[in-house]
Amino acid sequence: MANERTDLQVYKFGGASVKDAAAILNLKHIVETTVQGRPLLIVVSAMGKTTNALEEIYGLAYAGEDYDNQVKHLKDFHWLAAAGLSQEYATTRAGDTENLYDDLEEHFEELDQALVDISPRHDYDQQYDQIVSFGELLASRLVAFALNLYHKTTWLDCRPLIRTDRNWREGRVNWSVTEAALTKAVPPLLKAGPVVTQGFLGGTVRKATTTLGREGSDYSAAIFAYCLRAESVTIWKDVAGLLNADPKLFADTVRYPEISYQETIEMAYYGASVIHPKTLKPLADRHIPLRVKSFLDPAAAGTLIHDCQHPPLVPAFIRKGGQCLLSFESKDFAFISEENLEVIFGALAQARLKINLMQNSAISFSVCVDYAEARVQRLLVLLQGQFRTHYNADLTLFTIKNYDQASIEQLTSGRVLLLEQRTRSTFQFLVRE
Ligand SMILES: Nc1ncnc2c1ncn2[C@@H]1O[C@H](COP(=O)(O)OP(=O)(O)O)[C@@H](O)[C@H]1O
Numbered sequence: 001m002a003n004e005r006t007d008l009q010v011y012k013f014g015g016a017s018v019k020d021a022a023a024i025l026n027l028k029h030i031v032e033t034t035v036q037g038r039p040l041l042i043v044v045s046a047m048g049k050t051t052n053a054l055e056e057i058y059g060l061a062y063a064g065e066d067y068d069n070q071v072k073h074l075k076d077f078h079w080l081a082a083a084g085l086s087q088e089y090a091t092t093r094a095g096d097t098e099n100l101y102d103d104l105e106e107h108f109e110e111l112d113q114a115l116v117d118i119s120p121r122h123d124y125d126q127q128y129d130q131i132v133s134f135g136e137l138l139a140s141r142l143v144a145f146a147l148n149l150y151h152k153t154t155w156l157d158c159r160p161l162i163r164t165d166r167n168w169r170e171g172r173v174n175w176s177v178t179e180a181a182l183t184k185a186v187p188p189l190l191k192a193g194p195v196v197t198q199g200f201l202g203g204t205v206r207k208a209t210t211t212l213g214r215e216g217s218d219y220s221a222a223i224f225a226y227c228l229r230a231e232s233v234t235i236w237k238d239v240a241g242l243l244n245a246d247p248k249l250f251a252d253t254v255r256y257p258e259i260s261y262q263e264t265i266e267m268a269y270y271g272a273s274v275i276h277p278k279t280l281k282p283l284a285d286r287h288i289p290l291r292v293k294s295f296l297d298p299a300a301a302g303t304l305i306h307d308c309q310h311p312p313l314v315p316a317f318i319r320k321g322g323q324c325l326l327s328f329e330s331k332d333f334a335f336i337s338e339e340n341l342e343v344i345f346g347a348l349a350q351a352r353l354k355i356n357l358m359q360n361s362a363i364s365f366s367v368c369v370d371y372a373e374a375r376v377q378r379l380l381v382l383l384q385g386q387f388r389t390h391y392n393a394d395l396t397l398f399t400i401k402n403y404d405q406a407s408i409e410q411l412t413s414g415r416v417l418l419l420e421q422r423t424r425s426t427f428q429f430l431v432r433e
Pocket residue numbers: 013014015016017045215236237238239241242243244245246247248272273274275
């Protein structure tokens with residue numbers, strides 16, 4: 001069994017591909033026309049912008065403010081989708097429809113109770129996970145319902161199976177426990193037909209819900225695929241595949257038909273938001289190919305990410321907004337030493353800030369991180385005794401991978417660069433836009 005692969009296909013559908021009843025019916029069509037009897041596990045994100053809506057509701061509840069309207073809106077939104085789906089099959093499956101409404105109602109009752117239990121005295125991040133996780137539970141119910149009309153489909157709660165630690169909002173997976181749980185629970189279910197489960201979620205040993213980081217459903221698909229030794233993973237997006245830039249931000253993008261894990265990991269790391277950065281490593285470790293395909297044009301080729309050699313790629317452009325540049329100077333104007341760096345890195349880790357770029361000069365050290373106000377404030381408190389600190393928020397980090405002179409000129413022209421850095425393959429700069 002050690003390195004054996006199964007014939008399991010893992011499909012991941014994100015928020016855009018399940019945004020309403022019509023989108024879910026399109027998903028069903030994709031499953032019917034592409035799977036051809038092979039075992040299939042489907043990982044589903046929350047519908048549309050539901051996770052943002054739940055974040056807002058949680059913020060209100062935590063602040064002790066009224067959130068009833070927002071919950072009602074969310075409920076109406078899911079009910080509308082349920083009505084749209086059940087209308088399609090009204091005459092044939094009345095019993096199933098009733099079950100769907102019961103399941104949704106139960107999740108909303110649980111959400112109501114969880115909101116009542118929110119208290120500013122308890123850990124913010126831990127309570128966040130208990131609320132924000134409902135989007136995936138609801139969406140997966142709707143998808144399982146729609147598919148069940150075509151083929152017996154099982155809805156699976158992934159939280160008892162994807163075991164994480166208590167690193168709330170970015171649970172770290174316990175791979176051995178998760179692999180043992182999944183390999184025991186999932187194969188028997190797959191024998192009966194497709195299995196629909198949630199992205200983004202996990203659970204602790206004490207059965208508290210955790211989340212894996214915003215946009216983490218791609219990563220969930222990779223966790224399932226790794227543990228179940230899937231044949232391949234397909235993530236269905238609203239773009240033609242992995243492109244050399246985000247088409248919402250750049251004109252004239254080109255699709256990569258084939259690309260290596262390594263190149264893709266780097267693009268995701270620098271901020272290409274089409275794939276969650278943690279997705280690639282588990283797949284590369286078990287040589288599981290990843291396809292990025294369009295749910296708007298399922299027959300089109302998309303992008304195949306796998307072990308491969310390819311000629312040099314056209315430059316890729318990546319824009320990462322919401323950046324913050326922090327500079328530290330030692331208070332006595334002494335040179336920045338290794339001891340200083342140890343303290344700074346330790347504090348960054350404690351404040352849970354990830355470095356996107358760093359630069360050292362004689363008496364100062366600068367890092368660029370994603371701007372999360374509470375975390376940056378925590379860092380400043382940790383370091384204020386030893387360093388003079390300055391910071392600039394609202395910055396944008398641009399990365400050009402596989403750059404040439406023309407691509408640098410194209411992107412930097414007319415801009416004031418606050419910091420720039422160049423390696424053999426990557427050019428990065430920070431600007432205020
Ligand atoms: N290099 C890229 N190639 C393709 N799409 C990209 C790239 N970089 C960013 N994107 C954006 O990623 C979006 C798809 O990802 P995302 O919105 O997270 O999908 P979902 O939430 O449905 O899984 C696209 O609509 C596109 O705007």
